[in-house]
Amino acid sequence: MFANQRRNEILHMIQEQKTVSVQELSEKLNVSAATVRTDLNAMEKQELLIRTHGGAMMKEKEDIDKKYAIREKKHRSEKQRIAAVAFEYIEDGQCIILDASTTCFELAKFIKESTKRLTIVTSGLTTATMLKENPNLTVIIIGGIVRSGSNSIEGLIGHELLKKVNVDTLFTSAYALNASDGLTDFSLYEVELKREMVATAHKTIALIDNSKLGKSSIATFAKIDDIHRLITDQSLSPELTASFQAAKVPVEVAN
Structure with a gap:
């Protein structure tokens, strides 16, 4: 699975569950925890999510849409x-x-x-x-x-x-x-x-x-x-x- 595909899946899971953990994503995507952290950090820089201790959470819709x-x-x-x-x-x-x-x-x-x-x-x-x-x-x-x-x-x-x-x-x-x-x-x-x-x-x-x-x-x-x-x-x-x-x-x- 390419990085874009992984990050697509991560965003989809966050939109459904509101919060996700590194361990959960690692098991779901069959990649290392280090890879997941790299993805989450990159997605936070793109303002797609908020990093939390051990995972990530969804940004508020008004923040994502920037109204x-x-x-x-x-x-x-x-x-x-x-x-x-x-x-x-x-x-x-x-x-x-x-x-x-x-x-x-x-x-x-x-x-x-x-x-x-x-x-x-x-x-x-x-x-x-x-x-x-x-x-x-x-x-x-x-x-x-x-x-x-x-x-x-x-x-x-x-x-x-x-x-x-x-x-x-x-x-x-x-x-x-x-x-x-x-x-x-x-x-x-x-x-x-x-x-x-x-x-x-x-x-x-x-x-x-x-x-x-x-x-x-x-x-x-x-x-x-x-x-x-x-x-x-x-x-x-x-x-x-x-x-x-x-x-x-x-x-x-x-x-």
């Missing part, structure tokens, strides 16, 4: 620049997906003020509420689970809906992006839905501000070669640049 209203204000100017560039890749008559990220919410603001006729599929409650005011837009919200403190719909209840629409482009952000893991997020349930979005759309455009570059989270929903374009707000590190060049994925910096 949408708070996240929406962080790096807003960078997200707005990224969104302005992303808007140029939307054509009249298209069907697009917007995930529940705050960056896609900034993109939705441009869409709301436009005269383009579009079909918008979204997992974002705030995004759907705002876009429905524009009569040129057909807004489809993906069904699923809504957690306290979150703007996102999660899970695969809306999986069948995605099969019924022909999506031109998915616009998505992530908790983190690095060369080896690609686009990652901390919510396993949201990751499941994002994987389906990537599989459904003809093109995936990633909108990633500088605070997420070079970092990693618990689960991958898209590798770099699953992405068709990256829009960010600063130049990439040499490692990330090499990975995107190798995958022949264009990178655009929003100035």
